[in-house]
Structure formats: C-alpha cells, structure tokens
Amino acid sequence: MSKEVQNKQPGCPMSKELQNKQQGCPMSKDVQNKQQGCPMSKVKQDSAESNVISAKCPFGYDSQTFKLGPFSCLICQALLFECSRCVPCTHVFCKACISRFNDCPLCGADIEKTEADTNLQSVVDRFIDGHARIKRGLVDTDEKQVVGEKKTIIYEDVSLERGAFLVQQAMRAFRANNVESAKSRLSICAQDIREQLEVAGNTSELCSQLGAVLGMLGDCCRAMGDGSSAVSYFDESVNFLSKVQTDDLEVTHTLSVSLNKIGDFKYYEGDLKAARDHYFRALEVRRNAIKDSSNAPSQVLDVAVSLAKVADVDRNLDAEDAATEGFQEAINLLKSLKINSEENALEQRRLSVLDFLNNQLAKK
Numbered sequence: 001m002s003k004e005v006q007n008k009q010p011g012c013p014m015s016k017e018l019q020n021k022q023q024g025c026p027m028s029k030d031v032q033n034k035q036q037g038c039p040m041s042k043v044k045q046d047s048a049e050s051n052v053i054s055a056k057c058p059f060g061y062d063s064q065t066f067k068l069g070p071f072s073c074l075i076c077q078a079l080l081f082e083c084s085r086c087v088p089c090t091h092v093f094c095k096a097c098i099s100r101f102n103d104c105p106l107c108g109a110d111i112e113k114t115e116a117d118t119n120l121q122s123v124v125d126r127f128i129d130g131h132a133r134i135k136r137g138l139v140d141t142d143e144k145q146v147v148g149e150k151k152t153i154i155y156e157d158v159s160l161e162r163g164a165f166l167v168q169q170a171m172r173a174f175r176a177n178n179v180e181s182a183k184s185r186l187s188i189c190a191q192d193i194r195e196q197l198e199v200a201g202n203t204s205e206l207c208s209q210l211g212a213v214l215g216m217l218g219d220c221c222r223a224m225g226d227g228s229s230a231v232s233y234f235d236e237s238v239n240f241l242s243k244v245q246t247d248d249l250e251v252t253h254t255l256s257v258s259l260n261k262i263g264d265f266k267y268y269e270g271d272l273k274a275a276r277d278h279y280f281r282a283l284e285v286r287r288n289a290i291k292d293s294s295n296a297p298s299q300v301l302d303v304a305v306s307l308a309k310v311a312d313v314d315r316n317l318d319a320e321d322a323a324t325e326g327f328q329e330a331i332n333l334l335k336s337l338k339i340n341s342e343e344n345a346l347e348q349r350r351l352s353v354l355d356f357l358n359n360q361l362a363k364k
Contacts, residue, residue, distance in 0.1 A: 071124045073097055074106060076176030078169045080124050081184060083117040092117055096178045128166070128188065163189045163209065167216070174220065183220040189213050204244045208251045211241035215258045222261075231265050234258045249299060252289040256282040256302065260309065267313065276313040282306050297339050297346055304330040304353055308360070315360075327361045 073080050075097035082095035089109040095116070104111055166189040173181035193210040200206060218233035241255040263278035283306035290299045311326030334354045339347045 071127055073178075075101075076173050076178045076181065078172035078176070078178065078181060079128065079185070080121065081173065081178065081181035083121040083124070084114040085117045085120075086111050087113045087115060092120060094173075094178055094181060096180060097176065128185075163192055163213075166192075167213065170216065174216075174223075179220050179223045183217060183224075186213055186217050186220065190217065202240075202243055207240045207243045208248070208254075211237045211239075211244070211251075211258070212254050214240065215254055215261075218258070218261065227265055231262055234262045234265075238262070249289060249296060252285055253299075253302065256285045256289075256306070259285065260306070263309065272313050272316055276310060276317070279306060279309040279313060283310055297337055297343065297350075300333060300337050301346070301350060301353065304333050304357070307333070308353070308357055312360070324361065327357050331357045331361065 068074070068077060071079055073092075073094040075093050078094075080092065080094055083092050084095040084098050085092050086098065086104050086109070089104050089107050089111075091104050091106045093105075095114070098105075098111070098114060102111060103109065166185045170182040170185035170189070173179070173185065190210060190213045193206055193213065197203075197206050197210070214233050214237035218230045218237060221227075221230035221233060237258040238255060241251060241258065244251055259278045259282035263275045263282065266272075266278060267275035283303065286299065286303045286306050290296065290303060307326050307330035311323040311330070314320075314326060315323035331354065334350055334357070337350060339350060341347075
C-alpha cells in the first residue's frame with residue numbers, strides 16, 4: 001500500500017509518470033502535438049508562421065450569423081437607431097419601431113410616453129464606428145517569452161467585414177420598415193467603400209460592392225418618397241457597376257435592376273423616351289448575361305421581363321408593331337424555358353409573366 005512503491009511498479013496503471021511515457025497516451029500533451037492528425041497542433045503551427053491576428057467583435061456580433069446583442073432593437077432586430085426609452089417600464093427600442101405600439105412589446109406595460117436615450121445611442125454609434133477594428137496581441141502560452149524580443153504582428157484589414165455587418169443590419173431594419181435606420185447604416189457602409197476606392201482605385205470588387213450598396217440606398221429613398229435622391233443613387237450605382245468587367249450574374253442582375261428602376265421613375269414621370277432608353281439598356285445587359293449562362297432560368301426570366309417593359313413603352317409611343325414583336329419574343333422565350341420541378345417559385349413566376357404577356361398581346 002506504500003504510494004511510493006506503487007508508483008515504482010512498472011505495471012501500475014495509475015502511475016502518472018508511466019502514462020506520460022507511453023507513446024499512445026491520449027492525455028500526453030507532447031504525444032498529442034506530435035501526432036499528425038492533431039487539429040490544435042496545426043492551428044498553433046499556422047498561427048505561429050503567419051502571425052496574422054483576426055479582429056473580433058467583443059460583443060459577439062458576427063456578420064455571417066443571425067445575432068442579437070445588447071445594442072439591438074427587439075422589434076426590428078437591428079442595431080438601435082434613435083433610441084427611445086419607454087416610460088415607465090424603461091425598455092429601449094428604435095424610435096420608428098416603438099412608435100407603432102401602445103404597449104411595450106417586451107413586457108406588455110402601457111406606454112405613457114417615450115423619451116430619447118441619447119447616452120445609449122452615443123454608445124451604439126461609437127460601437128458602429130469601431131466595429132471589427134479591435135486589435136489583439138499574439139499570445140503563446142507554451143513558449144517562453146524572451147525579454148526584449150520583438151515580434152512583428154500583422155493585423156487583418158477587416159473593413160469589408162464591417163461592411164457586411166452594416167448591410168446585414170440595414171436589411172433587417174428595412175424589412176421592419178425602419179427605413180431611416182437602414183439608410184443610415186448603408187450610408188456609413190458606402191463611405192467606408194469610397195475611402196477604400198481612394199486608396200486601392202476602382203477595383204472590380206470595390207466597384208461592385210459600392211454599386212450594390214448605392215442601389216439599396218436608392219430603394220431606401222424611394223420608400224421614403226424621395227424620388228430625386230433615389231434616381232441619383234441608382235444612377236451612381238449604374239456608373240460603378242458598369243466599370244466591372246465580370247461574368248458574375250449577381251453583378252449583372254444588380255446593374256439591370258438599377259437601370260430598370262430608373263426607367264420606372266422616368267415612365268411614371270411621363271418621360272417615355274428616357275424610360276425606354278433605360279429599359280433597353282437593362283435588356284442588353286441581361287441578353288449579354290445569358291449568352292454564356294443560358295441554362296440559368298432566372299436570367300432568362302429577367303430577359304423576358306425586360307422585353308415586356310420595352311414593348312409596353314413602344315405601345316405607349318404608338319409603335320405597335322415593335323410592341324407586338326417584343327411581347328411575342330418574350331412569350332416564345334418563356335415557352336421554351338425548362339424549369340426543374342423542384343423550383344416551384346420560379347415556375348410560378350414564369351407562368352405569371354407568361355399570362356401577363358398573353359393579355360398584353362391580346363390588346364392589339
């Protein structure tokens with residue numbers, strides 16, 4: 001029963017010294033790190049070689065996942081904008097969100113009035129300004145640090161991650177009809193990208209990102225009834241997206257949508273020639289897109305919609321023959337389109353557009 005004697009016995013399974021000497025001991029740290037398949041060993045090795053530190057949000061907000069944090073409004077589920085505190089329950093929401101309620105949606109208490117919480121809003125604004133820009137030092141607990149030794153650490157450029165985060169917050173706010181909040185977040189995102197353009201130049205990646213954000217800003221202005229600002233944003237979106245030489249279908253789709261939205265504004269203003277010009281430009285963009293991607297049903301549907309828009313304007317300009325030809329081309333395109341049975345939503349859209357085109361053709 002002598003503890004010392006037991007530990008000296010070669011076969012003692014509880015001998016700590018023997019366990020660590022055994023090659024296959026799963027708890028041996030040295031053995032683990034020597035094993036080729038150890039995932040932690042590889043991570044540690046890679047980080048030591050690259051010395052690149054990824055910036056992380058201290059509050060856990062992640063642009064790639066659905067996350068509600070301490071600065072979120074529980075109604076729109078986006079970052080607080082124009083913080084308003086309910087009286088007497090003191091719960092805080094966005095001003096636009098809580099204005100639609102008489103009772104607190106969190107606790108059910110009657111709302112006697114709301115008060116602006118400028119202090120909390122200031123904290124939220126400072127958080128946005130510094131989001132994803134936190135720098136952390138390299139810490140290696142297994143290696144002894146040499147006094148006076150300097151190690152170069154490269155901090156990743158995370159401005160694009162901040163942009164993705166802001167766009168995510170803007171989309172949540174927009175879906176909840178908090179348009180002012182969405183516009184504010186998108187404006188910050190656009191400014192970030194403009195600053196990068198000044199340094200890196202008009203790269204395809206930055207131009208496509210700014211074009212998409214400007215298009216969303218145009219949507220915000222349109223929802224707010226500011227038509228002139230919306231057209232200005234859509235025009236700028238077209239300008240940047242036109243600089244992108246790419247086969248990315250998402251970029252070409254965004255470009256054609258911005259052109260169509262400008263055309264819609266011109267159409268309802270009565271400027272039919274300008275409307276047709278923008279509709280036709282969108283049609284050409286979409287036609288070029290399906291030359292190499294004819295198997296993409298959504299792209300073919302977009303071409304049919306653009307044909308219908310151009311044909312509708314032609315009819316209003318008393319060019320009936322051109323209108324009939326455009327409607328018929330769109331109908332033939334949709335009839336030849338083959339959609340998989342799994343894509344029910346796309347098939348419903350095809351049938352809806354086809355029905356509209358047949359009705360237009362019957363008006364001849």
